[in-house]
Amino acid sequence: MRSLIRAAWRSFEMSTRLRVVSPWAYLNWLVFPVIFAAIGLFVLTSSGYARVAYGVLGGGVIGFWSVTYLDGGNSIQEERWNGTLEQIFAVPTPLVVIVIGKILGSLLLGLLAFIPTVGLAYFGFHAVLPALDPLRFAVSLGVLSFSFFIIAVALTPLFAISRSAFTVLNGLELGVYGLCGFMFPVSQLPQWLQPISYALSPTWATRALYASATPSASGDIAGWWLASIGLSALYLVVSVALYRFVEVRARVSGELALA
Amino acid sequence: MPSDPPFRHAIEVADLRKVYTTTRGTFRRTKVENVALAGIDLAIAPGELFGLLGPNGAGKTTTVKVLTTLLLPTSGTARVLGHDVVSATGDVRRRIGFVFGGERGLYWRLSGYDNLRYFADLYRIPPQVSKRRIGELLEVLGLAGREHDKVEGYSRGMKQRLHLARGLLNDPDVLFLDEPTIGLDPVGARDLRVLIRGLADHGKTIFLTTHYMFEADAICDRVAVIKKGRIVAEGTPSSIKQLVGDIGVVEFEVDTISQEDIERLQGLDTVSSVVVTERELALVVTIHCAQPAEVMTQLGRLLDGIAFRRVSAREATLEDAYVELIGEAS
Amino acid sequence: MTQSLAAFARSTWLQYVALFQWATPLGYFAYKVVLPVTQIVFFVQLGVFATGPGNALYFALGNSLQLTANSGIFGVIATVSNERQYGTLPLLLGSPANRLLTFMSRSFVNVLDGIVSVVFGLVVTAILYGLDLRTANLPLLGLCIVVISITTAGLGLLFGSLGLVMRDSIIVANVVYYGLLILCGINFPVSRLPDALQVVAYSLPLTRGVMAAREAVAGAAFGQVAGLLAGELLVGAVYAGLGYALFRLLEGWARRGGLQEAY
DSSP: OHHHHHHHHHHHHHHHHHHHTOHHHHIIIIIHHHHHHHHHHHHHTBTBSTTHHHHHHHHHHHHHHHHHHHHHHHHHHHHHHHTOHHHHHTSSSOHHHHHHHHHHHHHHHHHTTHHHHHHHHHHHHOOOOTTOOHHHHHHHHHHHHHHHHHHHHHHHHHHHHOHHHHHHHHHTHHHHHHHTTSSSOGGGSOGGGHHHHHTSHHHHHHHHHHHTTSTTOOSOHHHHHHHHHHHHHHHHHHHHHHHHHHHHHHHHHOTTSOO | OOOOOOOSOSEEEEEEEEEEEEEEOSSSOEEEEEEEEEEEEEEEOTTOEEEEEOOTTSSHHHHHHHHTTSSOOSEEEEEETTEETTTOHHHHHHHEEEEESSSOSSOTTSBHHHHHHHHHHHTTOOHHHHHHHHHHHHHHTTOTTSTTSBGGGSOHHHHHHHHHHHHHTTOOSEEEEESTTTTOOHHHHHHHHHHHHHHHHTTOEEEEEESOHHHHHHHOSEEEEEETTEEEEEEOHHHHHHHTOSOEEEEEEESOOOHHHHHHHHTSTTEEEEEEEEETTEEEEEEEESSHHHHHHHHHHHTTTOOEEEEEEEEOOHHHHHHHHHHHTO | OHHHHHHHHHHHHHHHHHHTTTOOHHHHHIIIIIHHHHHHHHHHHHHHHHHOGGGHHHHHHHHHHHTHHIIIIIIHHHHHHHHHHTTOHHHHHHSOSOHHHHHHHHHHHHHHHHHHHHHHHHHHHHHHHOOOOTTSOHHHHHHHHHHHHHHHHHHHHHHHHHHTTOTTHHHHHHHHHHHHHHHSSSSSOGGGSOHHHHHHHHTSSSHHHHHHHHHHHTTOOHHHHHHHHHHHHHHHHHHHHHHHHHHHHHHHHHHTTOOGGGO
16 A cells, blocks of 8 residues: 555656646646636626626636646656556556546646636736635635546546547537536526536536635535535546556557557 | 466467457448467576567567557467466566667656656555665666766667666566667667676576567577467577578679569579568678579579679578578468 | 649648648547537637627627637648658758748648638537628628638748747647637727737737628628728738748758757
8 A cells, every 4th residue: 555655656746747847737727727817807807897706716727627637638648659658557556546646746736727817817807706705615626626636537547548539628628618617607508508517526616616706605505515526426436447448448459559 | 475376487378369450441430450469379488588589560569568468368378477467467567577679668858767766666666675776777787877867868778778777676577678679779789688688697587579680599598480470480599590401591792683583593493582682782682592502503594694793602590590481481 | 833833732732631640530520620619609608698698799700700720820830840740841941842832831721721610610600699691791701701811820820930949839829829819809809908918919910800800790891991901911911921031041040050959
């Protein structure tokens, strides 16, 4: 057990060190979130400040999400280009342990996205969150982090066996922002799309996050936390199967190597 | 440390087959089957340095990947130290090391030391042990003093030795080396061969693939020649040479040679193969044959009007035997 | 002349194929269909949430027009960086082919692709948000689309040339692409930007072209937007010219051995 924790820690350390020198990481945690925050703030403040929480936090949530999950995918692609993907696959440490280390690194990096975006809101738009409930906000952010973490850990093995999975999910990015209500409430979406939203764990956590930062928000925040955690647990079960599948699939097709 | 089941051979392979199925086409998807291994058998004793020879695409890398648990065979069995490579992956992975040739497979933006420490942790080696072992390996492999430099600044030879150090981190009983000297300069390749031979002399079982015949001739205890997924010969390098009989080689250079001329040479009873290779400014014709002296006397008659030069006859090398085997089995 | 035209067409087609050779059919679909649709829907829903349902078309139209940058920026930069990645650039530079023609052919395929992207975006807008073009000045709208596709590709050429010296030019492409979303009056009028950013906005392609296109949809006559379109073309020409100048500069520099990194 101790050797597994050490392996996860080293994977965390290594991926963080590799990321510090990769310009992609800065694009994801700094540039993208700021651009989305700017658009969101310009649009959302055009008719008053009632919806400003979505502008103040939206860019950060988007950045947090894309770093956490895209970075996991990116780092697997990089291992492939590097020729190290086969090596990390053939060690006695299970792939999931290595992935957990990597994703924890992404998660911490992703949280950084809130700094430039909230800064932009404050200094550029004089927007603040007057009705912030710190305790609920903190718990909501924790639940949101958990949901991102589980999704990233669950999806990463897909990127190991399929190069196009990453491209496809990349193309869906804006769709995910919309479906999970990162910058506007899910109720804005067409009716027929909403069931998909409600099956996604970040949707509930995001909803709780905004409710804890919006004046006179009503709703069952604790229930939303539970919904998000419950869905995450469900994903976890599915991902165990996915890891097993990937382990076999990769060994049948030899897709870990760059052809 | 878990105990191994009893085994006589460090590596034991029986009727191993690997078929890749790929789909082609966007709309009309058709399945294409590609047989990489058509049923091979191998038995390698503990402490043996075994060489698998073959041209590109013959199945060398596929064999190594199956044995290192990276690929699942389609059928047949493969055991390493008595453990099944399909089901007992954990036991196999802990006890083997592998190095694939070429420069990839390292984190170039990190130092050699960081690379090794990372993999030591992934191999779940206790820190005290790994610290000592990394130090030893850096020393033995001539990387000491450069271990804190970034890998991107290493020469090819250094990168390859770093690969070897990584492969040896867990003090494996069996080491797989897939074309380890590829892309190295002659001196670097020789140094690496000396190191590999030394490891075998210290009791490690080594499974080496190469397409350099002299390399196998120089260091391997035993070799097998693989062609199109089948083993076509197996034995010590000298027994393989004998396999092709008292065959000799006649070589000469020409500026140009026609297909008819080649066919005329091939038509001789004693000739088993004629290979034409391009060398700077000339073509080299290599004739494998019995009674080379006899063939030499006939050259002038057969190649009337062609200016050929540097005619020589010599005994077969392992490379000639290999060319003979590969040619024969086609 | 016909010979060079044929060469132009051939190199154009090959570049389009090379551009997407990384993509599986599914990846191509994600990039060319899913991404545009989700971009339009995301920003329309954001805009409707912020300003009410009456403004849906403003956001849908803006984002449909901006889709040309998908080709003009990503496409052009990727065309150049592909050549770098596959090591074909020295071959090109060593060939006797006309420099300007070669340079232009890299953007031409992306201009066509950009026009198709915008038309696709407008169709999506019509289906999802009921865009009604019966009162629009269609020839003028068509002209606007062609113009912005050309000018955006002009900006792409400048960054494409920069890409010859930079390892991660596709990152720059991302920044430029999303930067245009803020600056060019796609999701809110340029007048809402701080003064300094307004200056930047008017020195970028798309800004005037998108204004003109919005007018065309509202039924404006050519005379009313001629100035905007002329300005748009001028901006695009300046960027393309800068890109070509930079390209020649780097070429000369590389031949003197000063630019190993470029290859």
